[in-house]
Amino acid sequence: MPTFFERRQIATPGDLLADGDYIAGENTYKEGSKIYAARIGLVEYEDKKVSVVALRAFYIPRVGDTVIGTVVEVGFSGWTVDINAPYLAILRASDVLNRPFKPQRNDLTEVLDVGDLVVAKIVSYDRTHNPQLSVNEPGLGKITRGQIVKITPTKIPRVIGKKGSMISMIKQETGCHIILGHNGIILITGKSLENEELAMMAIHKIEEESHTTGLTDRILQLIRKEKEKREVVENESKN
Amino acid sequence: MSQKTEKLIDKKGLRLDGRKPDELRPIKIEVGVLSNADGSAYIEQGKNKILAAVYGPKELHPKHMALPDRMVLRCRYHMAPFSVQERKSPAPSRREIELSKVIREAIEPAIFVEYYPRTAIDVFVEVLQADGSTRCTSITAASLALADAGVPMRDLVVACSAGKVEDTIVLDLMDAEDKVGSADVPVAYMPNLGVITLLQMDGILTPEEFEKAVNLAIEGCKKIYALQKEALKAKYVSVKEVEE
Structure with missing residues (x-):
């Protein structure tokens, strides 16, 4: 039962990863007893499971995921x-308003309008239906301030x-509140724009170098260095 | 052009551009060249210069075209007006519409279309400069762009042509050989799975010659495949090396 790659080695779609009694994990597929990669990524062997940590992929909704989305359409009984x-997600008006509403009387645009950002949870989704969202939990709902980063x-x-x-570590160093959407959108809210920018910079750096080792320490150093630099500039401007 | 007495293969057995019969044109591939697209690739194969872009998967508009059980793959092959000697009208010609279909059907077997029902992927192939076997070069670029977009695939698709020029079976035809030569066999291939996804023939070959041409094209595909993989990895490895 040979394996053909080392751990964390880059594989491209179609690469033969293992042959024999293995289980095909994420981003892989099985043909007979052979396991092949389905995406470009880093190979990971875990007991009998062979998987690929994808370097590039798109988001596929899963029930229970927290996501950050943009309202693109206001309908009679909810938002798209x-x-x-x-897939586009549906957010029902009855879920947001928490009380019965009448389309004739309530204007949904007063609650959420096109272009508004929301933090929501996916409550249902399958192959035949578009995902449905809910904001009925603390921490979810319309975003009023902060910075958005897409990775x-x-x-x-x-x-x-x-x-x-x-x-x-990033939260501690920058003092920002960070919400990670499973769909690759991140909301950062901090006390000042500088802190938010610091967190944004760190996240971009992580995205660029996600497949390297010892990243946490390097990011920590990066943030501290950047902080020092800013303090120096501040002091100079005071003097 | 065929009236000229110019020989396509000289006494030494070399072709117009000095290649041996079983030699590929020089190939340069780059992945992720367009930032607006979800995935992209640029390829130069001899004088061929082709750009491929992938958008999606995304919701399909108009919606009635969506399929309930699988993804729709749409492909557009287009030649720039300046891609050939005489200006080509930018309107899609019969040939381009046909090639769009051929390319789509060559790359579709590699994609897990059943994973994402009711969605669509758009593949755009733009030929900036054409010099023979553009359908093959386009397939090579399109499959790289798909892999770059993060679309799950069974294998990368590579394509290469072979043909008959002055009674010799040659690999990777260029424009002059395609026009004057007696046969052209484009082959698209998934090297790891050993599956042919496109096989066409234009011209006349004996069964023996045909077999020889197909085998030669597959050999060519395998060589291009190595370059394809290298180009795809290069996008990420460069970051890794700087760090270590």
């Missing part, structure tokens, strides 16, 4: 939301880091 996926959805786990090490 672009969640950066191949490849597959890199969200890297931004979180092992047991959340990366994201908690």
Whole structure:
């Protein structure tokens, strides 16, 4: 039962990863006893499971995911939301308003209008129906302030880091509140624009170098260095 | 042109551009050249210069064209007006419409179309400069653009042509050889799976010659495949090397 790659080596679609009694994990497929890569990414072997951590992919909705989306259409009984996926999501008015409403009397644009950003959770989705969203939980709802960063959805786990090490470090260092949408959209809200910019810069850096090792430490150094630089500039301008 | 006594293969057995019969034209591939597209690739194969862009998967408009059980793949092959000696009208010609279909059908078997029902992927192939076997070069570029867009694929699709010029079976025809030569066999191939996804023939070959041409084209495909993989990895490896 040979494997043909080393861990964390780059594979391209069609590369033969393993032959024998293995289980095909994410971004791989099985033909007979052979497992091939289906996307470009880094190979990962875990016991009997062979998977590829994709370097490029798009977001596919999953029930329970937190996503950040843009309202693209206001209908009679709800909104259509672009969640950066191949499918548009639906957000029902009854879910947002929490009370009965009449389309004749209530104007939905007063609650959410085209172009508004929302943090929501996917409550249902399958192959035949577009995903449905809900904002009925604390922390969800319309976004009123902050910065939005868009990255490849597959890199969200890297931004979180092992047991959340990366994201908690960024939060601590910049003092920003960060919401990660599983669809690759990130909301950063901080006390000042500088702090938000610092967090944005760190996230962009992670996206660029997601497949390298020792990233958390490097990002930490980067943020600290950047902070120092800014303090120096501030002091000079005071003097 | 065929009236000229110019020989396509000289006494030494070399072709017009000095290639041996089983030699490819020089190839240069770059992946991710367009930032607006979800995936893109640029390829130069000899004098061929082709750009491929992929958008999607996305919701299909008009909606009634969407399929409930699979993804729709749309492909547009287009030659720029300046891509050939005499200005080509930018309107899609019969040939371009046909080639769009041929390219679509050559890359479709590689994509897991059943994974994402009710969606569509758009593939745009723009020929900036044409010098024979553009359909093959386009397929090579289009499959790279798809891989760059993160579309799950069974394998990369590579294409290469072979043909008969002055009684010799040659690899990777260029324009002059295509026009004057007696046969042209474009082949698209998935190297890891050993599957042919496109096989055409224009001209006359004996069964033996045909077999020889197909085998030669597959050999060519395998060589291009190595370059294709290298180009795809290069986009990410460059970042990695700087760090280490």
